[in-house]
Amino acid sequence: MRPVVLACFLAVATAGAVPVSAAGQQTAPSDQQGAPTSRTVSPAPNVEPNGFGSHPREKHESLFVRHQLREFEVEASHLENESRVLRNREEAFYKRIGTLPRARATCGAASLAAGFLTKISYLKTPGFDPVTNGGTGNGAGLYNPPQSDATPVPSNYVALFRKAFTIAPGGLQTALCMVNNVYIDTMYDPDGWAFWEAPPQAPQGQGKLFIGISERLLSKLVQPAPLTLSDLEAGILRGLVLNLPNGVTFSKGDPRQDTPEMALLAVLAHEMGHLLFADQLNTIESCGFFANSWTGALAFPDRFHQFGIDNPAALHKNGEPYKDEIESDFRRHRTYDGIQKLGTLYGANISAPNSHNPSSATSTAWVSLFSAVAPDEDFAETYKLVVLRNAQQGEALTSLTLQFPDTSTTNVSNALPVNIVANMNSAALQTKARCINLSMTP
Numbered sequence: 554m555r556p557v558v559l560a561c562f563l564a565v566a567t568a569g570a571v572p573v574s575a576a577g578q579q580t581a582p583s584d585q586q587g588a589p590t591s592r593t594v595s596p597a598p599n600v601e602p603n604g605f606g607s608h609p610r611e612k613h614e615s616l617f618v619r620h621q622l623r624e625f626e627v628e629a630s631h632l633e634n635e636s637r638v639l640r641n642r643e644e645a646f647y648k649r650i651g652t653l654p655r656a657r658a659t660c661g662a663a664s665l666a667a668g669f670l671t672k673i674s675y676l677k678t679p680g681f682d683p684v685t686n687g688g689t690g691n692g693a694g695l696y697n698p699p700q701s702d703a704t705p706v707p708s709n710y711v712a713l714f715r716k717a718f719t720i721a722p723g724g725l726q727t728a729l730c731m732v733n734n735v736y737i738d739t740m741y742d743p744d745g746w747a748f749w750e751a752p753p754q755a756p757q758g759q760g761k762l763f764i765g766i767s768e769r770l771l772s773k774l775v776q777p778a779p780l781t782l783s784d785l786e787a788g789i790l791r792g793l794v795l796n797l798p799n800g801v802t803f804s805k806g807d808p809r810q811d812t813p814e815m816a817l818l819a820v821l822a823h824e825m826g827h828l829l830f831a832d833q834l835n836t837i838e839s840c841g842f843f844a845n846s847w848t849g850a851l852a853f854p855d856r857f858h859q860f861g862i863d864n865p866a867a868l869h870k871n872g873e874p875y876k877d878e879i880e881s882d883f884r885r886h887r888t889y890d891g892i893q894k895l896g897t898l899y900g901a902n903i904s905a906p907n908s909h910n911p912s913s914a915t916s917t918a919w920v921s922l923f924s925a926v927a928p929d930e931d932f933a934e935t936y937k938l939v940v941l942r943n944a945q946q947g948e949a950l951t952s953l954t955l956q957f958p959d960t961s962t963t964n965v966s967n968a969l970p971v972n973i974v975a976n977m978n979s980a981a982l983q984t985k986a987r988c989i990n991l992s993m994t995p
């Protein structure tokens with residue numbers, strides 16, 4: 554049995570990431586890969602133009618061609634069945650994760666926040682590596698479970714975690730209490746990751762849940778003039794799309810909401826979204842969360858899902874642009890094309906090149922470019938937005954604004970602002986939000 558990993562990098566990825574998706578193409582061919590083979594050949598045997606086949610040799614050739622076509626058809630049908638079997642097996646594998654019994658952690662009987670804070674420690678390095686331990690080729694003996702380092706957690710980090718936990722909706726607090734350890738990660742660059750042990754990493758029933766938070770990020774959230782939620786979002790977007798024009802950026806929001814603790818809450822919620830996705834894929838899917846956005850395999854291949862890596866077996870149902878296409882536009886200096894495509898995902902109708910009036914907002918099924926990378930990121934990002942909208946202590950998010958610049962100049966004064974929280978009012982995003990119950994726990 555392969556290790557089960559539900560995880561994600563939530564931040565700046567370096568180029569040349571491990572091609573974690575290769576196995577997904579083999580084990581989970583999408584409908585688009587399997588079906589057309591037979592659709593292409595099946596009409597042929599019925600087609601015989603008038604006059605063809607009247608000469609004995611032509612007749613013989615016609616029969617031969619028909620025979621061959623029949624063989625192709627049979628083979629295509631075999632392949633289709635085989636791919637269906639593999640797809641079902643992969644889906645079964647993922648859906649089974651949710652049924653794995655495990656030791657459920659709690660926050661203890663006293664204050665939930667105090668209990669949560671006891672889970673936080675530095676990650677001992679070198680040792681556990683979420684990427685390699687989540688990859689293939691890890692036998693039971695090769696797994697290095699994460700361990701705590703004895704270094705005390707600085708009091709300003711503890712204070713920030715306490716604030717983030719305190720403003721979290723009650724349901725997320727309960728869910729966070731079920732995580733065994735929250736590690737401060739000094740070694741790996743992503744803002745956050747999540748990891749779920751399964752056999753052979755841990756015996757059946759003893760798998761643990763972990764969340765990692767980057768110390769690089771934490772240090773910036775406690776510095777003088779700290780990073781806030783809008784900075785975090787800008788960083789994620791820049792991490793996804795190299796050469797993003799400077800004018801495309803998140804603007805500072807209401808200082809009561811656009812805070813460092815909201816940024817940390819966003820990372821915790823996103824990672825919890827991955828754990829919930831793996832645990833409750835059946836429920837989320839049957840609710841219709843993915844129905845209007847994705848076709849093909851929903852689950853990522855069974856290994857660590859690195860930041861920004863598309864799931865090749867999952868396709869946008871309505872043909873919306875993919876992250877790699879947008880990045881390619883910017884790399885080739887097709888700035889208008891890139892902004893136009895990005896706008897499509899964010900509900901910004903960038904209607905004409907060199908427009909001085911970058912047009913109106915429209916509706917979208919996506920909360921972010923990150924959500925359009927793969928179904929698990931879609932769920933994690935949407936869950937994050939729902940959590941942030943329901944933050945406590947007067948921090949509930951009402952506005953998170955992305956600016957789309959005037960594409961004729963670098964002057965951003967004429968930018969089109971898109972409020973992602975308002976985008977949540979679209980019919981498609983309301984459907985997704987309805988599938989998110991804040992009392993969900995892993």
Ligand SMILES: [Zn+2]
Nearest residue numbers: 561562930933
């Ligand atoms: Zn993620």
